[in-house]
Every structure is written in structure tokens, then in C-alpha cells.
Amino acid sequence: MDDDEAIVDVIKKILELKGYNVDTARSGQEAIQKTRAKYYNLALLDIKLPDMEGTYLLSRIHKDIPKMMKIMITGYASLENAVDSLNLGADAYLIKPVETEKLLRTVEEKLREQEEAESMNQEKVTEWIKSRIRKIESGVS
Amino acid sequence: MNNEKVDANAFNELLNASVFLGNVSTKVYGISDVNKIYGILEKEFSKIKSYNVCIFMLANKGLKLRIAAASKFYRKNQIFERLFNKSLEKLRIDVTKSSLCSQVVHEEKTLEADFTDLLREISLLPTGNEIIKTFNFQERKVILSPLYRHKRVLGILIIDAIDPTDQFVAVAKNFAQQISAAMEVAKQQSKYKKTIDKLRSLEEKYGASFEKAMDAIVLADAETGIIVDCNHAACKLVGRRKSEIVGQHQRILHPPEEIVGEFSKTFTHHLKENEGQILETKVITKDGEVRDVEIKANLLEIEGRKILQGIFRDVKEKKKMEKKLISERDLLQALMDNIPDTIYFKDTNSRFTRINLAQARMLGVKSPGEAVGKTDFDYFTLEHAKDAYIDEQNIIRTGKPIVNKVERIRRADGKFLWVTATKVPIKDSTGRTVGIVGISRDITETKQMQDELEKYSKHLEEIVEQKTTELRKAERLAAIGETAAMVGHDLRNPLQAIIGTLYLLREKIDSFPIESMEKKDIEKLFRRVDDEIKYMNKIISDLQDYAGLTKVNFIETDIGDVIKDALASITIPETIKVSVAVSKSLPRLMVDPTLMRRVLTNLILNAVQAIPDTGKIRIEAYNNGEEAIISVTDTGVGIPEENLPKIFQPLFTTKAKGQGFGLATCKKLINLQNGEIMVKSEVGKGSTFSIKIPLKR
Numbered sequence: 129m130d131d132d133e134a135i136v137d138v139i140k141k142i143l144e145l146k147g148y149n150v151d152t153a154r155s156g157q158e159a160i161q162k163t164r165a166k167y168y169n170l171a172l173l174d175i176k177l178p179d180m181e182g183t184y185l186l187s188r189i190h191k192d193i194p195k196m197m198k199i200m201i202t203g204y205a206s207l208e209n210a211v212d213s214l215n216l217g218a219d220a221y222l223i224k225p226v227e228t229e230k231l232l233r234t235v236e237e238k239l240r241e242q243e244e245a246e247s248m249n250q251e252k253v254t255e256w257i258k259s260r261i262r263k264i265e266s267g268v269s
Numbered sequence: 270m271n272n273e274k275v276d277a278n279a280f281n282e283l284l285n286a287s288v289f290l291g292n293v294s295t296k297v298y299g300i301s302d303v304n305k306i307y308g309i310l311e312k313e314f315s316k317i318k319s320y321n322v323c324i325f326m327l328a329n330k331g332l333k334l335r336i337a338a339a340s341k342f343y344r345k346n347q348i349f350e351r352l353f354n355k356s357l358e359k360l361r362i363d364v365t366k367s368s369l370c371s372q373v374v375h376e377e378k379t380l381e382a383d384f385t386d387l388l389r390e391i392s393l394l395p396t397g398n399e400i401i402k403t404f405n406f407q408e409r410k411v412i413l414s415p416l417y418r419h420k421r422v423l424g425i426l427i428i429d430a431i432d433p434t435d436q437f438v439a440v441a442k443n444f445a446q447q448i449s450a451a452m453e454v455a456k457q458q459s460k461y462k463k464t465i466d467k468l469r470s471l472e473e474k475y476g477a478s479f480e481k482a483m484d485a486i487v488l489a490d491a492e493t494g495i496i497v498d499c500n501h502a503a504c505k506l507v508g509r510r511k512s513e514i515v516g517q518h519q520r521i522l523h524p525p526e527e528i529v530g531e532f533s534k535t536f537t538h539h540l541k542e543n544e545g546q547i548l549e550t551k552v553i554t555k556d557g558e559v560r561d562v563e564i565k566a567n568l569l570e571i572e573g574r575k576i577l578q579g580i581f582r583d584v585k586e587k588k589k590m591e592k593k594l595i596s597e598r599d600l601l602q603a604l605m606d607n608i609p610d611t612i613y614f615k616d617t618n619s620r621f622t623r624i625n626l627a628q629a630r631m632l633g634v635k636s637p638g639e640a641v642g643k644t645d646f647d648y649f650t651l652e653h654a655k656d657a658y659i660d661e662q663n664i665i666r667t668g669k670p671i672v673n674k675v676e677r678i679r680r681a682d683g684k685f686l687w688v689t690a691t692k693v694p695i696k697d698s699t700g701r702t703v704g705i706v707g708i709s710r711d712i713t714e715t716k717q718m719q720d721e722l723e724k725y726s727k728h729l730e731e732i733v734e735q736k737t738t739e740l741r742k743a744e745r746l747a748a749i750g751e752t753a754a755m756v757g758h759d760l761r762n763p764l765q766a767i768i769g770t771l772y773l774l775r776e777k778i779d780s781f782p783i784e785s786m787e788k789k790d791i792e793k794l795f796r797r798v799d800d801e802i803k804y805m806n807k808i809i810s811d812l813q814d815y816a817g818l819t820k821v822n823f824i825e826t827d828i829g830d831v832i833k834d835a836l837a838s839i840t841i842p843e844t845i846k847v848s849v850a851v852s853k854s855l856p857r858l859m860v861d862p863t864l865m866r867r868v869l870t871n872l873i874l875n876a877v878q879a880i881p882d883t884g885k886i887r888i889e890a891y892n893n894g895e896e897a898i899i900s901v902t903d904t905g906v907g908i909p910e911e912n913l914p915k916i917f918q919p920l921f922t923t924k925a926k927g928q929g930f931g932l933a934t935c936k937k938l939i940n941l942q943n944g945e946i947m948v949k950s951e952v953g954k955g956s957t958f959s960i961k962i963p964l965k966r
Contacts, residue, residue: 132762132765132766134762134763134766134770135762135765135766135769138766138769138770138773139769141769141773142769142772142773145773145776201765203757203759203761203762203765224761224762224764224765225761225764225765225767225768225802225806226765226768227768228768228769228771228772229772
């Protein structure tokens with residue numbers, strides 16, 4: 129999600145080349161609508177938007193879909209922005225211009241983290257069921 | 270009864286005689302010409318028959334008597350001519366031959382005798398007896414009484430009468446005295462007339478006007494004290510007419526307390542020893558008012574007579590003037606002694622004639638009198654004394670004053686003062702400059718304040734100029750910063766697009782079946798684009814660092830770690846040897862580690878770039894009292910001295926490939942952390958950049 133068409137376009141193409149399904153948004157409003165309509169595993173968000181503060185968009189999306197990975201990309205590096213972004217639920221923070229390899233690496237990392245978190249949850253459920261069964265078995269006897 | 274009748278007749282006769290003689294004496298008194306007196310006497314005595322009068326006057330040095338006057342009876346009958354057989358003018362009586370005359374003249378007696386006895390004594394002619402018989406002289410008696418002038422017997426008054434009583438003799442004697450007085454006055458007046466005429470002529474000759482003189486002038490006989498003349502001012506002084514003064518004794522001019530004996534004290538004093546001196550006394554007016562006067566008296570010898578000329582001056586006016594003068598003098602003294610300004614009077618040779626207390630303090634003398642006769646050369650520096658002398662001599666020569674001249678002088682205690690001096694000429698009644706009077710005011714404090722003010726205003730101008738320059742610089746920097754921020758941000762987006770596009774391009778080319786050699790060439794081209802992108806990225810970072818970042822996060826930081834981080838982010842060629850020395854005593858610093866890392870990275874990168882082939886970079890950190898010092902030293906090309914002041918300014922660079930924001934950013938980031946950055950460099954030997962960070966916050 130970026131207001132710069134060239135960036136949106138080239139990053140979409142790169143990610144699609146790597147096999148991801150990509151949707152783009154050109155404004156904060158469009159981004160909110162799209163995330164409500166469809167589940168996305170990950171969002172790349174520009175911090176500077178034409179219609180709202182990038183940090184505001186981030187907090188809105190985080191509230192709606194906490195599980196979605198959110199990577200902030202900004203042209204204006206500042207510690208303040210970075211800290212704010214992370215506090216508001218961002219999972220990563222990148223500074224323009226970001227090298228393509230680094231971008232792809234970060235995307236991959238975040239998706240793996242998400243996957244791991246989900247599998248962790250799955251494992252916990254499995255473990256809980258197992259222990260419950262054990263309790264039931266011992267309790268009946 | 271008969272006796273009583275006789276007595277009554279005698280009394281009447283006496284009364285008539287007394288009244289008659291009184292009238293005569295009144296008539297002759299005050300007449301200045303003796304001959305006129307004789308004439309009056311003869312005329313008056315011709316009116317009576319009961320007694321005859323004649324006057325014998327001494328002549329020939331007192332040896333002879335001449336007949337000055339004779340009543341009608343004698344003249345008509347030519348008694349004396351017939352007795353002496355001579356004309357009345359030529360007739361002389363030998364005093365020594367007459368015992369009666371001798372007694373009157375020499376013993377000053379008033380005698381009564383038989384007329385016949387007198388006649389026989391003065392004339393031995395045979396005709397005597399005949400005349401006696403003819404005129405019945407044997408029945409008549411004569412009274413001889415001396416006539417005086419100036420206490421000396423001048424002649425004899427002879428009155429003949431038939432059987433005169435004792436009372437008549439007394440009346441006759443008194444009459445003789447009256448006549449004496451009249452003659453005295455007449456004689457003196459006639460003499461004084463000559464004297465006064467002489468005096469007047471002298472006065473006229475010498476241009477003095479006796480009558481018009483402002484001072485009262487009284488001329489009195491030195492021996493008798495009789496006033497012989499006075500002027501109008503004298504009349505005014507004593508409130509009398511001239512006729513009421515002239516002929517009177519000088520004592521009438523003075524009140525009783527001023528009189529001792531016959532004369533006034535001053536009259537006696539002036540005559541005895543104080544001629545020419547001014548004496549104080551008092552005069553009394555006709556109305557009894559007593560006035561203070563000064564008298565100056567001179568003894569004049571005129572026509573053989575001694576005349577005391579007294580010049581009177583009413584001192585009431587003088588005393589008033591004196592009092593006024595004294596009060597003015599006191600005022601002047603009070604002013605001079607109390608005014609903080611120094612006042613001095615000098616003669617034409619620039620010698621002090623009078624100074625005030627302030628000037629005495631200035632000169633360091635105990636009393637103003639000490640400086641009299643001295644000059645500036647005795648008290649001041651030679652230079653000042655010379656200048657002042659030249660100024661004063663100019664004033665004396667030209668009469669032009671000096672007003673408020675600023676001078677620097679040394680006071681007696683050695684302290685230098687600034688004064689404004691005003692000096693004006695003093696002129697006498699003829700307009701000749703006889704000296705100068707000066708007044709100087711201490712303006713040291715004012716002058717110092719003025720100087721300080723001038724200095725301050727000059728300093729202020731400098732400050733304003735400096736601030737203006739700084740402001741312009743700041744404005745310029747702010748404009749640069751704004752532009753930098755904008756450019757930096759706006760370049761990031763296209764750069765991002767280029768990077769992405771380049772990636773896609775690579776991927777695409779990789780998937781094409783192209784010869785391996787060509788692919789290698791293409792890869793080289795890609796790498797060059799990558800490098801340029803990196804370089805562009807650094808420019809943008811520097812620009813943004815410089816423009817932004819006004820907030821600093823102070824964190825306790827280990828500088829050794831920051832140095833390690835900075836070094837880790839840089840690829841340093843193997844030809845350059847890097848050494849790091851961090852003092853163990855260096856405490857953790859309150860800095861923003863991110864900013865510090867950026868600065869150090871920048872400095873180390875610069876050092877690397879400054880070394881052409883091989884060299885060393887040494888990084889040190891230690892504490893120096895209240896500051897921590899972090900320095901980066903290289904053995905590179907060094908910076909020319911003229912460039913040293915400019916290297917921390919933005920847009921200054923000596924590198925072919927440099928945008929000039931690196932060191933400017935470093936300085937800004939260090940300043941934000943309350944530190945300082947400095948450089949020392951020598952061309953051909955290398956440079957040292959030092960950062961000072963305060964230890965305590």
C-alpha cells in the first residue's frame with residue numbers, strides 16, 4: 129500500500145514473481161476497505177499517506193486484524209516513527225529505498241513467524257486435548 | 270532826696286550808655302575792614318555829647334600809638350592836632366613816656382584817670398594847659414581800656430566822661446572788649462580773605478574745585494580754630510548755611526564727646542602729629558544729628574598763616590558699602606569653599622593669587638594660602654603645566670576666554686582626572702588684563718561613563734553584526750535544511766521504484782537464454798547501477814540527517830560499543846590499519862547512541878577516504894577532567910589551513926564526489942548532544958577530529 133504508483137506496481141510484480149498473491153491500495157481508505165473485505169497474511173504500509181497518517185491506518189488495521197503481519201516502509205527515517213509504529217502493532221520497519229532482497233527476506237521472515245505462531249497454537253491445542261484425555265482416562269479409573 | 274535824684278540820673282545815664290555801646294558793638298561786629306569799624310565808631314560817637322571816644326592803636330612795633338578813630342568832638346575841635354601840633358595821620362604818641370598808656374598796653378589794665386593827667390603825659394606842649402582850660406578838661410575823667418587782638422594788646426580805647434561811675438567804667442571796659450573782638454574778626458577776615466583768595470587761585474590752577482567738591486572741606490585757622498571758609502558739601506554735612514559756619518570756632522562742627530579742651534580731638538591730632546592722615550570722628554548738624562565722618566587734614570601755609578584744611582567724608586555710605594562688600598566677600602568665600610569645582614585666580618605670570626579649598630585639595634596643599642605665588646609647574650605634570658601656561662598667556666594676550674576645555678590632569682594623590690576648564694581674563698578699570706580666573710569641574714566619572722557607553726555601543730554594534738551574520742547563516746542553513754529534507758524524501762520514492770525495477774530486470778534477464786559472456790557484462794552494468802543507487806542513498810541520508818532530527822534520546826552509553834558498531838558497518842580496505850583505545854576510566858556517557866554512531870561512522874569513512882594508499886586510523890576515547898574526548902586520527906592527506914574553518918559548514922567539500930553535508934551533519938548532531946567537534950590537521954601528515962562531550966548533565 130503506497131500512494132506512489134510506480135512503487136506499488138514494481139513491488140506487486142516482484143512479490144507475484146515470488147509466488148505471492150498481491151492486492152494493492154493507493155490510499156488509507158482503500159486499504160481499510162480491502163482488509164475488511166478479505167483476509168491478508170501480510171501488509172506493506174507506507175507511513176506517509178495522502179488521506180491519513182500511516183500510523184493511524186496501522187492502528188486501525190491492527191485492531192481489526194491483529195494476526196496480519198504489518199511491515200511499515202517509510203521515506204523519512206526517524207526513531208520516533210519507528211518506535212510509534214512498533215508500539216502500534218507493526219511487525220517490521222523498513223526505510224526507503226529498501227533493497228529488494230531485504231524486502232523479500234523480511235516478508236518471508238514475517239510470514240514464517242506467523243505460520244510458526246499458528247502452528248504453536250495448533251500444538252498447544254493438541255497438547256491440551258492430549259492432557260485432557262489423560263486426565264479423563266485417569267479420572268474414570 | 271537830692272542824692273536819690275542824682276543816683277537816678279546816673280543810672281539813666283549808665284543805662285543809656287550801655288544800650289548805646291551795645292548797639293555800636295553790634296554794628297561793628299562782623300565787619301571785615303578795620304577802617305570801616307573806625308568809621309562806624311566815629312559816626313556813632315558823633316551822635317552823643319555826654320562822652321567822647323577815641324582809639325589809639327599801637328604802631329612802630331608797639332612803641333608808639335597812633336590815633337585810629339576819634340569822635341566828632343575831638344575832630345571838630347582839632348584837639349589832638351592842637352595838642353601835638355601835627356596832622357592826625359602823622360601823630361605818634363610814645364608809649365613809654367605815658368605811664369597810663371604803658372600800664373594799659375603792657376599790664377592790660379583798665380584805668381580811670383583825670384583827663385588832664387593823660388593829656389600832660391602824652392603832650393608836653395605849652396598849649397596843653399590852654400586847651401584844658403578852654404574845654405574844661407579838668408572836670409572830665411578818662412577810662413582807658415586795652416583793645417586786643419589775638420590775646421595781644423593792639424591799642425587803647427579811651428572814653429572820656431564827666432565824673433563816670435564805677436559801673437560806667439565796667440561798661441566801657443566791656444565795650445573795649447567788644448570792639449577788640451570786632452577788630453579781631455575784621456583783621457582776621459581781611460587776612461583770611463587774602464589767604465582764601467590765594468588758596469582758590471591755587472585750587473583753580475590745579476583744577477580742583479573747592480566749592481563743587483563732593484567731600485566737605487573746611488578751612489580753619491590752625492592757631493585759633495576759627496573757621497575761615499567751607500564749601501557747599503560742608504554746609505550740607507552739618508546742615509548749616511555758610512554764614513553760620515564761617516567765623517565760628519571749629520568746635521561747633523563736632524559733638525561734645527569729640528571735643529577736648531578748646532578744639533576737637535581730630536583738630537588737635539592733625540595739628541600735632543597726624544597731618545595728612547585719615548582719622549575717624551563725628552560731626553553734629555545744626556539739628557543735633559551726629560554723623561560718622563572721616564577727616565583728612567593738611568596744614569597749609571598761606572600768606573604766613575597756618576590754615577588747617579579738613580576734608581570730611583560721610584562714612585555712613587562708606588560703612589554701608591563696606592558692609593555690603595564684606596557680605597559679598599563672605600558670600601564669595603562661602604561659594605569658593607563649598608563648591609566642589611576648583612577655582613583659582615592667577616596673575617599675568619600664571620602665579621596663583623588666590624585659590625579655593627577644592628583647588629587646595631587638588632594641589633595637595635594644606636591651606637589655600639600655601640599656593641599663593643606658586644604655579645602649575647609646582648604641582649602638575651610638566652606637560653599639563655606647559656599647556657595650561659600657554660593657554661593662560663594666550664588669554665592674557667588676546668583677552669579671549671577658554672570655555673569648557675576638557676583636560677586630563679594629575680591630582681596631588683597621583684590619580685588622573687578628567688576636568689573641563691574654563692578660564693577668563695580679569696580686567697582692571699582701564700580694561701587692562703591683570704590676571705585670569707579659572708574654574709575646573711571634575712568630569713572623570715561622566716567621562717568614564719561616556720567612554721564605557723561608547724565602548725559598549727561599539728561592542729553592541731559588533732554583537733548586532735555578529736548576530737546578523739549568524740542569523741543570516743541560520744536562515745541560510747534553515748533554507749538548506751528544508752530543501753534537503755524535501756529533496757531527500759522525494760528522492761526516496763523514485764529510488765525505491767528503481768531498485769525494485771532493477772530487481773525485476775535482473776530476474777527477467779536471468780531467465781533469458783543469453784550467452785554467458787554477455788550475461789557477465791550485463792551483471793557488471795547492474796552492479797554499477799547498484800553502486801550508484803547506494804551512493805544516492807547515502808546522499809539522501811546525509812541530507813535528511815542534516816535537516817531533521819531535532820530530538821535527541823539521551824541514554825547512558827558505552828562509547829566503546831558505539832565505536833565497535835560504527836567500525837562494523839564500514840568496509841575498511843586491508844591497506845589501512847585501524848587501532849582503537851578506549852580509556853578504562855571513561856564512564857558511560859549520556860548521549861544518543863544512534864547519533865553518536867552516525868557521527869563516528871561518518872568520521873571513520875572520511876578518514877578512510879583521506880588515506881590515498883596505505884595508512885593508519887586511530888580511534889581514542891578518554892576523559893579529560895569534565896569532558897570526554899573521542900578522537901579519530903588519520904595519516905591521510907590532511908586539510909589545508911585555509912579550509913579548516915569551513916569544513917563544518919554545509920555544502921563545503923573538497924572531495925570530487927561529496928555533497929558537503931557529512932561534517933556539517935556531524936557538527937549538528939554533536940551540538941545537539943551539548944558537545945563540540947574540532948579538527949586539527951596538517952597537509953601531508955593527516956587530520957584529527959575530536960569530539961568533546963560533557964561528563965555531567
